[in-house]
Amino acid sequence: MTRPNDPWIVAESLTKTYGNAVALRSLSFSIEAGSHWAVRGPSGSGKSTLLYLLGALDRPTSGRLTVGGQVLSHLDAEARASFRYHMVGFVFQEFHLLDDLTVEENVLLPFVGRPRDRRAHREQALWLLEDVGLADARRKPAGVLSGGEKQRVAVARALVNDPPLLLCDEPTGNLDQKTGAQVMDLLINLAEGDPPKTLVVVTHDPAVASRLSRQMHLRDGEIVQATP
Ligand SMILES: Nc1ncnc2c1ncn2[C@@H]1O[C@H](COP(=O)(O)OP(=O)(O)O)[C@@H](O)[C@H]1O
Numbered sequence: 017m018t019r020p021n022d023p024w025i026v027a028e029s030l031t032k033t034y035g036n037a038v039a040l041r042s043l044s045f046s047i048e049a050g051s052h053w054a055v056r057g058p059s060g061s062g063k064s065t066l067l068y069l070l071g072a073l074d075r076p077t078s079g080r081l082t083v084g085g086q087v088l089s090h091l092d093a094e095a096r097a098s099f100r101y102h103m104v105g106f107v108f109q110e111f112h113l114l115d116d117l118t119v120e121e122n123v124l125l126p127f128v129g130r131p132r133d134r135r136a137h138r139e140q141a142l143w144l145l146e147d148v149g150l151a152d153a154r155r156k157p158a159g160v161l162s163g164g165e166k167q168r169v170a171v172a173r174a175l176v177n178d179p180p181l182l183l184c185d186e187p188t189g190n191l192d193q194k195t196g197a198q199v200m201d202l203l204i205n206l207a208e209g210d211p212p213k214t215l216v217v218v219t220h221d222p223a224v225a226s227r228l229s230r231q232m233h234l235r236d237g238e239i240v241q242a243t244p
């Protein structure tokens with residue numbers, strides 16, 4: 017049972033290298049369950065790499081990373097896939113929707129290849145589409161939507177499994193200021209469920225970062241500043 021204020025993500029000397037390039041240099045930090053973090057820093061500072069490690073899309077080169085009691089650095093590919101399915105929702109800058117599928121089919125993508133309870137999953141997808149204001153668009157192909165609408169579909173898809181961890185890499189990077197602010201409203205509102213979800217948003221937009229109560233600044237793969 018996790019409670020708010022427990023250290024829920026713990027990184028110890030987390031290092032990631034690509035050949036000779038060092039993307040993350042021995043990071044140690046912890047993140048409380050249900051907290052909201054902005055990860056900031058210049059291009060190439062390691063923000064996306066950190067998010068990929070937190071979401072078990074990639075493995076650290078050395079060090080230890082624990083999320084919700086699971087030691088990710090020790091998991092094999094199959095266990096990482098299972099971790100992602102049960103624990104993580106992802107939102108990316110480029111939306112990553114399948115344009116030829118309908119809005120609803122996109123939201124249901126995380127269930128592909130999983131034992132399905134079709135009716136329950138469709139109900140969950142529809143609730144989320146209502147939350148993001150796109151229930152009426154559910155039968156449209158995703159390709160016809162505006163950028164802001166696409167990102168709202170991506171938010172619904174990220175949450176359809178009800179994961180405790182929401183990881184977003186520049187979620188407003190392709191949106192204008194107003195649309196980006198709306199997407200942030202949704203992310204923050206939806207993260208404030210019961211129990212609250214842990215939200216980590218990579219951004220270089222100060223207006224976006226200011227919406228999140230905790231800040232981590234990276235430079236050259238190191239933490240140069242973090243709120244306590
Ligand atoms: N797949 C990769 N292969 C080689 N180098 C990479 C790869 N991904 C990231 N890097 C390098 O790691 C560093 C951090 O990259 P990244 O995490 O994408 O930074 P950010 O998201 O802050 O822009 C950069 O120097 C980048 O060139």
Ligand SMILES: [Mg+2]
Nearest residue numbers: 063064065185
């Ligand atoms: Mg990046």
